[in-house]
Amino acid sequence: MIERPRSHAAFARAKKVIPGGVNSPARAFGAVGGEPLFIKKAQGAYLWDEDGHRYLDYIQSWGPMILGHAHPAVVEAVIEAVHAGSSYGAPCEKETELAEMICEAVPSVEMVRMVSSGTEAAMSAIRLARGYTGRNVIIKFAGCYHGHVDALLVSAGSSALTLGVPSSPGVPAGATQDTIVLEYNNVPALQETFRQRGDEIAGVMLEPVVGNMGLVVPSAEFRAELRRLTHQYGALLIYDEVMTGFRLSYGGAQALLGDTPDVSVFGKVIGGGYPVGAYGGKREVMSKVMPAGPVFQAGTLSGNPVAMAAGIATLKQLKQNPPYEKLDRLSQMIEQGLKQRAEQAGIPHQFNRVGSMWTFFFTATPVVDLTSAKTSDTKKFGQFFWGMMDRGVYLPCSQFEAAFTSAAHTEADIQHTLDAAQSVFSEMIR
Numbered sequence: 001m002i003e004r005p006r007s008h009a010a011f012a013r014a015k016k017v018i019p020g021g022v023n024s025p026a027r028a029f030g031a032v033g034g035e036p037l038f039i040k041k042a043q044g045a046y047l048w049d050e051d052g053h054r055y056l057d058y059i060q061s062w063g064p065m066i067l068g069h070a071h072p073a074v075v076e077a078v079i080e081a082v083h084a085g086s087s088y089g090a091p092c093e094k095e096t097e098l099a100e101m102i103c104e105a106v107p108s109v110e111m112v113r114m115v116s117s118g119t120e121a122a123m124s125a126i127r128l129a130r131g132y133t134g135r136n137v138i139i140k141f142a143g144c145y146h147g148h149v150d151a152l153l154v155s156a157g158s159s160a161l162t163l164g165v166p167s168s169p170g171v172p173a174g175a176t177q178d179t180i181v182l183e184y185n186n187v188p189a190l191q192e193t194f195r196q197r198g199d200e201i202a203g204v205m206l207e208p209v210v211g212n213m214g215l216v217v218p219s220a221e222f223r224a225e226l227r228r229l230t231h232q233y234g235a236l237l238i239y240d241e242v243m244t245g246f247r248l249s250y251g252g253a254q255a256l257l258g259d260t261p262d263v264s265v266f267g268k269v270i271g272g273g274y275p276v277g278a279y280g281g282k283r284e285v286m287s288k289v290m291p292a293g294p295v296f297q298a299g300t301l302s303g304n305p306v307a308m309a310a311g312i313a314t315l316k317q318l319k320q321n322p323p324y325e326k327l328d329r330l331s332q333m334i335e336q337g338l339k340q341r342a343e344q345a346g347i348p349h350q351f352n353r354v355g356s357m358w359t360f361f362f363t364a365t366p367v368v369d370l371t372s373a374k375t376s377d378t379k380k381f382g383q384f385f386w387g388m389m390d391r392g393v394y395l396p397c398s399q400f401e402a403a404f405t406s407a408a409h410t411e412a413d414i415q416h417t418l419d420a421a422q423s424v425f426s427e428m429i430r
């Protein structure tokens with residue numbers, strides 16, 4: 001393994017004053033063993049660590065950097081915004097401009113409220129669903145992540161229906177007693193739950209394409225039943241597009257799939273690398289949000305002008321020069337190349353992909369939900385991860401996270417990735 005003494009020292013220093021040395025557990029490399037890299041700079045498709053190694057980056061800040069790092073148009077917009085002051089505590093037109101761009105891109109969204117993270121947006125969407133319907137129960141799906149919202153931090157247990165078991169100390173049972181967890185893609189469980197408790201259900205929240213248990217695709221029947229049942233019982237259908245929004249298409253997963261949720265949650269790409277989240281939907285529903293309506297929600301830095309500038313610049317690039325075909329083509333090259341090399345090496349695998357989001361699972365079982373995702377050989381994944389890392393390819397440090405291709409990646413980058421994978425695979429079967 002390549003030595004990384006500066007990252008090692010930086011991690012030791014960080015651990016003294018930051019719990020676990022990181023400000024978000026996804027960065028800690030806990031699932032693959034070893035220590036995280038400390039990053040010195042990022043440009044385009046690449047990261048450089050403190051030890052001066054360069055890596056081809058398939059995390060892209062866990063999704064936001066769809067244009068690649070430090071895109072000139074975004075950098076320029078941010079610098080211009082900073083010179084005009086960092087925060088006003090009063091409205092500015094950039095907030096309306098980004099809101100208009102989101103509403104134009106996503107037809108199911110007629111009004112939108114800016115917040116500062118995906119977590120905050122998901123939390124607020126749940127409150128809105130409850131406030132709007134006057135009901136309490138929320139359905140979520142095992143393996144979907146909606147940020148660290150108390151009510152949604154529920155045991156991602158693999159049984160079809162797990163009721164309200166908090167998965168973190170500090171989340172009281174009371175906070176999750178109205179949360180029902182179902183298995184993703186399980187249509188009978190969904191139907192049965194609505195049959196039993198339909199008139200108590202405020203909303204159903206899901207990732208319309210899941211990134212947070214590795215990449216998992218919804219079945220057409222699952223999506224159709226979600227829409228039909230929520231209509232029938234008067235519950236809100238909430239698509240968490242924090243990861244998929246403006247990534248799978250300019251209109252997100254819903255535009256790609258042709259779906260119309262009632263409420264949508266955004267983050268990641270809409271902030272262009274800055275802390276932004278948003279939730280939006282039909283005018284009638286969003287009009288319940290304070291001060292238009294009674295459902296409270298607020299934020300000192302919400303709609304921050306610098307973050308808005310980064311978001312606007314990012315969306316402008318995506319709209320004027322759509323990278324989606326290129327992203328799909330490059331990601332398809334990765335899919336075909338990795339599958340072919342794994343087959344040659346005799347390594348059991350599944351490759352799940354939608355557009356530029358993808359996961360290579362070390363299992364022979366098709367992955368359609370959390371239970372099947374968990375059949376992956378995570379030890380093999382760890383070997384693969386470090387083998388790729390030592391060859392300059394930075395993949396998500398967990399089997400249960402999607403990888404992202406960015407518009408800054410090139411065919412040469414993909415070829416390098418496939419060459420590296422071939423070398424790692426042959427090492428793994430030796």
Ligand SMILES: *Cc1c(COP(=O)(O)O)cnc(C)c1O
Nearest residue numbers: 117118119145146147242243267
């Ligand atoms: C990342 C993510 C979140 C949480 O967003 P944060 O900005 O990390 O709070 C919520 N939902 C989904 C689907 C995500 O991928």
